[in-house]
Structures are given as structure tokens and as C-alpha cells.
Amino acid sequence: MDKYKVIIGLEMHCEISETNTKVFSSAENSYNDTPNSNVRPLDMAFPGTLPVVNKEAVKKALMISIALNCKQPEYLYFERKNYYYPDLPKGFQITQETKPAPIGIYGELVYECNGEKKKARINNIHLEEDAASTDHHTTFSTIDYNRAGVPLLELVTEPDFHSSDEAVSFLEAMRSIYKYANVSEADSRKGQIRCDVNVSIMDANLDETDPKNYGTKVEIKNVNSFSGVRDAINYEIKRQIELKETNKYDEMTQQTRRFDETSISTIYMRSKVDAIDYKYFVEPNIPKFKIDPNWIEEIKTLIPTFALQRKENYINNYNLSDYDATILVKEKEVSDYFEETIKLGCNPKSSANWLTSIILGHLNKYELSIKDIYLTPAMLVDLIKMIDDGKISSKQGKQVFYKVLEDKKEPAEIVKEQGMEQIGDEETIREIVVPIIEQHLELIEEYRKGRNVFDFFVGQVMKQTRGKANPSTTAKIIKEEIEKR
Amino acid sequence: MEYMNKTIEEIHESLINGEVTVKELIEESLKKSHEVNDKCNAFVTILDDAKEVEVTDNLLSGIPYGIKDNYSTKGILSTGSSNTLKDYIPFFTATAIKNLEKAHAIAVNKTVLDEFGMGGTGTTGHTGVVKNPWDLSRMCAGSSAGSASAVAAGVYPYATGSDTGDSIRKPAAYTGTVGYKPTYGMISRYGLFAFASSLDHCGVITRSVKDAAIVVDNMKGIDKNDMTSWDSSNIHLYDSIDSNIKNKKLCYIKELCNIENYPNASDELKKHLENFKQTINKCREIGMEVEEESVDKTLLEAIASTYVVISCAEATSNMSNLTGIIFGPRGEGKNYIEMMKNYRTEGFSPLIKRRFVIGSYVLQAENKDKYFHNAQRVRRLIVDTWNKLYEKYDAIILPVGSGPAKHLDGSLDILDKNTSALEEHLQVGNFGGFPSITIPNGFVNNLPVGVNITGKCYDDINVLNIAYALENSMNYKNQIAKEVK
Structure with a gap:
């Protein structure tokens, strides 16, 4: 040869x-x-x-x-x-x-x-x-x-x-x-x-x-x-x-x-x-x-930026991997979608992760185009923001995604309907924590003897809030309240 | 009382006054159609079931006319006078004919032509030879032979024609009628069977200049189906002819018109050119200036061959759609190539086949520059020469042909190769797309002869006006053929 x-x-x-x-x-x-x-x-x-x-x-x-x-x-x-x-x-x-x-x-x-x-x-x-x-x-x-x-x-x-x-x-x-x-x-x-x-x-x-x-x-x-x-x-x-x-x-x-x-x-x-x-x-x-x-x-003004240039941009300016960038530019609609989320202030990495894993996975599975799904770039940005702000967990995020497609509703609406919104506010959590501790003062004694009682209290709070209380905030408040007594 | 031998204005007036009905006009025209067909073989189809329509303000409404059989007419046999389309019934109507329908004009027959317009004798149509109503032993010229024959014989005041070389303007001269082809693109070619697209024009044969103006006013107009058509809505031919020809300047070309150029001139040619001189004098008498101009003889002699090369080349390509597969009588054969070959071999007349061979030859890679491209260059030179004359003159006036109608028996005419340019110069009107009109200007040996006026593009009004003034100064307006033999 x-x-x-x-x-x-x-x-x-x-x-x-x-x-x-x-x-x-x-x-x-x-x-x-x-x-x-x-x-x-x-x-x-x-x-x-x-x-x-x-x-x-x-x-x-x-x-x-x-x-x-x-x-x-x-x-x-x-x-x-x-x-x-x-x-x-x-x-x-x-x-x-x-x-x-x-x-x-x-x-x-x-x-x-x-x-x-x-x-x-x-x-x-x-x-x-x-x-x-x-x-x-x-x-x-x-x-x-x-x-x-x-x-x-x-x-x-x-x-x-x-x-x-x-x-x-x-x-x-x-x-x-x-x-x-x-x-x-x-x-x-x-x-x-x-x-x-x-x-x-x-x-x-x-x-x-x-x-x-x-x-x-x-x-x-x-x-x-x-x-x-x-x-x-x-x-x-x-x-x-x-x-x-x-x-x-x-x-x-x-x-x-x-x-x-x-x-x-x-x-x-x-x-x-x-x-x-x-x-x-x-x-x-x-x-x-x-x-x-x-x-x-x-006509020149109507010509879009093509895949190769977009890919280079994603790698050089958004620090995406060659692999992810290649996937994102394969279809112009997906690439446009990605760029729209960034325009709306989304973190490129989070957006890319969502697109390359969950969204494209879903599209491929059902042979859909990104234009066919209800989730707009703005909705994806909202969804990612709720996770980043700790309002919902990333596991819940996925549930919200599928629910959005299914019910054709805004992510925030789904979160509300499903009661997924976390309770992160310290005073709210404290109001729940205090009565629980007061009912179980005997455990404070146990605590002082060195027994781990946190899991019990966190469990009680989660039971009352049906899991909505932010776990780390809850643990922090419990600790504070126990120390006080 | 007969009406079909009158002018359009006169017939319209009679309709409006109630002197005659549309039904009577149709009957008269159909009766004459059959008579003329027996004598002159002018028609492919006579529409005995032609329907009455309402008379309106339109001058053409309710008046019968003829359609050259290379115009596509929905539901009506349209053969192009060729065996290849002897059973072809189109499902759409040519734009120009649709426009006439809108004017409430009534088609009563389809007229014979030289096969697909390729010929100048009226003898090659698949239904046989068309005869000249002035002298049945003579031809009408072609290719609009049936239209000229019928209009001259008084079947109706007008019939459509088409003109690729001189196919309207020469038959008009031979039959003592008026033949007008307007500027290229003024009338849409959509639905006209193509012969040589860059040269093809629609037009009309009438018995007076005014009638020609009326008919073309109704045929013309920009058409979304023909990219070479243009908007002429601001041009009103009929309203614009007023025989005011003050300061109009004409010229003739001495190399074509002077008898000294024809050492072996026949008696007919001598009389024809003498008659032309008298017409020039008439022009001067009525107030126009006429000058003699000189054009390089080599260029004039190149007209005919330039025309042959370009028209045959375009024709061979244009008629490649005739395979007998989709329409036309399907040929026999083992495969499509044989079917096509048999259909074309049996369907086309020898004359057309000869032209196809020429067309293929001049387009072959090794010949193309020498013949086809050179012909294009000469076409440009000729058009430039004519346009140069139009800088000084309103129009060019020239005799049509070398005398009256030729004999159908070719051996009776003396062949004179010196008259080639005189016979073929009308083709320049097609090279340049110029508006061009032939009107009768007298008789030679009791047979009509014609004179042609050709102007610059888009200057149709001027050309018609000059023709109108000249027509008024002579006695040949609206003449009906009187059989002399």
C-alpha cells in the first residue's frame, strides 16, 4: 500500500x-x-x-x-x-x-x-x-x-x-x-x-x-x-x-x-x-x-455557525470534552438548544451533562427530535437551577424531567404539585425540630452518654415533612438544639 | 348578409346593435370553415360544437377566430400538425388562448401548420398541403399556413399564429393579410409547442393593422409560467394607434431592395421591387422620411445560415420530449429505445428529421464552437447592426420575399440563390425579438405581395402606427381573397 x-x-x-x-x-x-x-x-x-x-x-x-x-x-x-x-x-x-x-x-x-x-x-x-x-x-x-x-x-x-x-x-x-x-x-x-x-x-x-x-x-x-x-x-x-x-x-x-x-x-x-x-x-x-x-x-446573515466551529468553541471556551462537544454539535437543533440554555445563564457543563446523558438518551430511545419534546431550553435552565439551589435533589430532577414531558407542565409546577420542594429555611426547620426534641428529652441524656441519636431525630423530621426538609440543614439545627439543652 | 369578411370593430358594432347574433356568427364561420377546408385544407380540427358566449364591451367578445394547432388547448386535439401528436388532447390551455377566452372570443377551428412550425411552405403538416385561396396552385408559405389561408378566405377576422423565422409575416404577405408578431415576451409562450425557444413568438394574422392591435392587446400580458414574458399593462396598442406619423423616419436596406443586386431577376421579382419603391414613395407622400441604408452583404447573407444553426439546435433539444411514452401514439418495440426510435422514425416528416440531424451536428462537442457559438456571435452582430439603425430610424421597411406566393409545384419557380437574403431577412426580427408586422402593399400578376415594418424592442406602438398610416394610404385593408385561377 x-x-x-x-x-x-x-x-x-x-x-x-x-x-x-x-x-x-x-x-x-x-x-x-x-x-x-x-x-x-x-x-x-x-x-x-x-x-x-x-x-x-x-x-x-x-x-x-x-x-x-x-x-x-x-x-x-x-x-x-x-x-x-x-x-x-x-x-x-x-x-x-x-x-x-x-x-x-x-x-x-x-x-x-x-x-x-x-x-x-x-x-x-x-x-x-x-x-x-x-x-x-x-x-x-x-x-x-x-x-x-x-x-x-x-x-x-x-x-x-x-x-x-x-x-x-x-x-x-x-x-x-x-x-x-x-x-x-x-x-x-x-x-x-x-x-x-x-x-x-x-x-x-x-x-x-x-x-x-x-x-x-x-x-x-x-x-x-x-x-x-x-x-x-x-x-x-x-x-x-x-x-x-x-x-x-x-x-x-x-x-x-x-x-x-x-x-x-x-x-x-x-x-x-x-x-x-x-x-x-x-x-x-x-x-x-x-x-x-x-x-x-x-443570505450571508442567514448562514449559521457550522458544527466544526461550534465544537471548537465548546471545547475551548466552555471546557467541554471533545466527546461531549461532538455529541452536542451532531444535530443543529441540539446545539442550538444547548446554546440557548447558555444564553439564559446556565452553566455550560450542567447543560451539556443534562443534554448528553438524560435528554439525548430519552430522544434516542423514542426516536424523537429535540423539537418534539415539551421541555424548552428555559425549562431546562429552571430545572438545573432548582437542583443547584438545593430546592430539589438531582434524583428528583430526573423525575421532574420525565414528568414535564408527560404532563406538559413547567418544572416548577411539577415540583410544587409533587410536593418536592425542599424545606431549607432554618427557622421553619427549627420549628419542627424543637417540639420533637422536647418530646424526647430522655434521648439528650443518652446523647451525653455518647449515643448517636441524630439519625432518630432526622428520621422524625423527615417523617413529618415527608422528606422535604433539607437533610444537612436539618442535621445542623438538631445539633444546635441538643447542644443548647 | 355576411360578417366574417368584416373588421372586428364592424362585427362588434353589429353584435351590439343586434343586427346579428353570436349564434349566427358561429354558424357563418363554421360553414366557411368547411368550405375553405374543402378547397384549401386549412384546418386540423373544425369545432362544430363551438359554444356561444355573452357579448361584452370587449371588441373580441362573441367573434369567432382560429387557433394555430401548435397552441395547447384543453380538451381539444392539439397536434402541431405532426403524426407524433396526432391523438394528443392536452389538459391545459396556452396562456395566450386563455386570455382570448377571457375576452369571450370563440375558437371555431385549429389551423394547419408546417409540422411543429418547422417549415415555410405549409406543405408538411400531417393533414396535407395548405393551399392559397388566391390561387390554389400556390402555397400560403408557412408555417402559419392554415391561419393565413383562413383569414384571407374570410372564415373569421383573425387567427393566432406563431413566428420563429417568419412564420406569421411571410404567410401574411402571400395571402394579402396582415401578420404581426409583437416584441419577444409580450405574449406568453406558455402552451405554445416549442420549436426554437429563443426565436419563438406568438402573434396573429388579421386583415387590418387595427385588428392586429385589438387581438394582441387581448393575447398579451406577463405570465408567471413564462419567465421571458414581461409586464406590458401600460401598453394599449389599439388605443394608441392614431396614424400620427409626423417626423417618423424609416430606412430600407439597399443591398436587399435594389433591383441591380439581382442580375437574374425574374419578372415577378422586378415587379415586386418596383411595387416596393412605390410603397416607399407612399410613405414619403404621407409625411414620413425614408432613407436608404447600406448593410454589409456578408452579414445579410449570413442571416439564413445563422437561423438554421440556432433554430435546428434548439429544436432538436426542444423536441426530445417527443418519445411516444408519456403522450402521443406509443411506438412498438422490445424496449423503450426501440419504442422511441420507431415512434420518432414513423412520426416525423423527412424535413424535420433533416433539421434534427443539423441541430445535433452543430451542437456536437467538436462542432459546437464552429457552428453553434459562431451562429450566436453572428446573431449578436446582426442584432447590433439593426439596433444601430434604430438609433437613427423609427423602423426598417423592407419587401417580404421575392414576389407573390410560390407554386406548390416547386419546378414552376426559378431558383435564384441571389434572393436568399431577401427571402430570409425577416428572421432578424426573431434574432432581436423585434416587433414586426407585414401588411399587403399591392399585387404582382394579380397575386398579393407584402411589405414589412420592423422596429426596436418594446416599440410596438410605433411600428403599428407606421403600418396603420401606410395601410390607410393604400387600398388593401381588409381584403378577402378572390380566386384568380
């Missing part, structure tokens, strides 16, 4: 799921519907239909372009990519090419791989429409046009990855960004993420900054999960090294392969010389659109 360097480039397709309508048609953009229900005439290419650009999709695309430090074009153009396929009713896909400039070019992303920070260069990112989805059965195939026209972002990286770990870490980082920016659910189970992977190997002693030294590029199409990306890359590295070792590498042509999930291998599709000529040209039905710099500025 060390004899060779691996060069990997990625093309990541991610559906923009968070717009109301499709990218060029007014059909609803939603995943989980009856087949062929989110369809307008354009999506099936009925004669005379015309594309109309969804500004919201452009806005979301620009958001990602800005987040990846790409350059945005002065004018927005779309192009037609012409080819025949059953899932493409128009016979062309409306997309963007590198000339004229797409929604973003030449950016970069810093991501983390096995605890190490790495940088990947982005060649370009473009906005396009998805094709219909097809299902192949033994004797027939079905087409669902719900997906036809769903906005899709295609991100093309430079060949900056050297292992499947790096490639997958980058993809994970991108998924997080898509989710944080509320652009996409980025759920590969819903087919929202699809990748093409380019893999080549070269002799390790050659200079990898010179593309001339690159080996023969193999493109693996339509890998639909991150584990698939990992498997495809690892398989392909192994396959190419074997070709090298058996002196067959030079016979390999530049080619396109597909990943087969069942056999976990890649299968030859076509050679580069058979590449399709897509006959691109500018889409004439969409007039060129000037992107107002003020709009870009406005």
Missing part, C-alpha cells in the same frame, strides 16, 4: 429538500407521497410547458456556495444537458456548466478526519433538477415523477482525498452543513444524497501536485450511501493495486464503473471514449438573472 498514493475526487449530489416547490415547476417538493402525485405538466414535459426558476432554491444554493467560500457568479444562467433516458421526460436536464459560471466556483472546506483538520478544494457547485425515480421489477419497471424536478445541488471537489476515511469524513462534514443550513435533510435513505467517486493510484515517490503524475482515472457512478463510498473506494484501490502488481495497469483505460452493493465491488460500465456528448447549451427559456450583491449579503 505504501508503494502507492491514492488520489480521490468526489461528486456529491444532494437534493434540496427544504423548499416548498420544485426547482423549475410549481409542483410540491416533498418526499413521502404517493407516487406521481407531486407532478405538474412540466415535470412530464408536456408540449408547451416552460421552466420557471424557484428563487428559494437559488437562495439555498447560494447559501451553500457562500458557506464553501466559493465565488458566486454575477449572472445566473442555466444550461441544457441533452440525453435520452426514461427518467428524463424532457430529454434534457436543466443544469449548470462551468461556462457560464455556475452558482459557485473555486471554494474550499476545512473538515475533520480522525481528529485531524484537513482541507479540500471545491471545483464548483451547481444547481440542477433531479430526474424521476425508477424501480426495476422482474418483468417491468415503474417511474415516479415525484422526484422529477426536485432541486439538486452537485458539488465537485478537486482530487484532494487520499483515503476512504478522508472522503467519507468530507461527505459527513458536507451533510452536516446541508442540515445546519436547512437546505436539505441530506438523508441517504431517502435517496437525497448520491455520489460519484473518482479513484486513481500513483507511485508514492512521484509528486502529487503535478496532475501529469496521476494514474488512470476511474469514475464510480451512483454510490448511494457513505458506507457504499467507503466500500467502493477500498475495493477500487485494491483492484487497481492488483493491476499494478500484475503489470496489467497500463492496459486499463479511463473508464466509468458502477458500484454493486450486493457483491461490494465495482463493475465496468463504459470506457471514456464512449462518453456521452451532452450537447450543452444555455437554456433559452430562463433569461440570465443578475445576482444582486445585496442579496448575497442578506
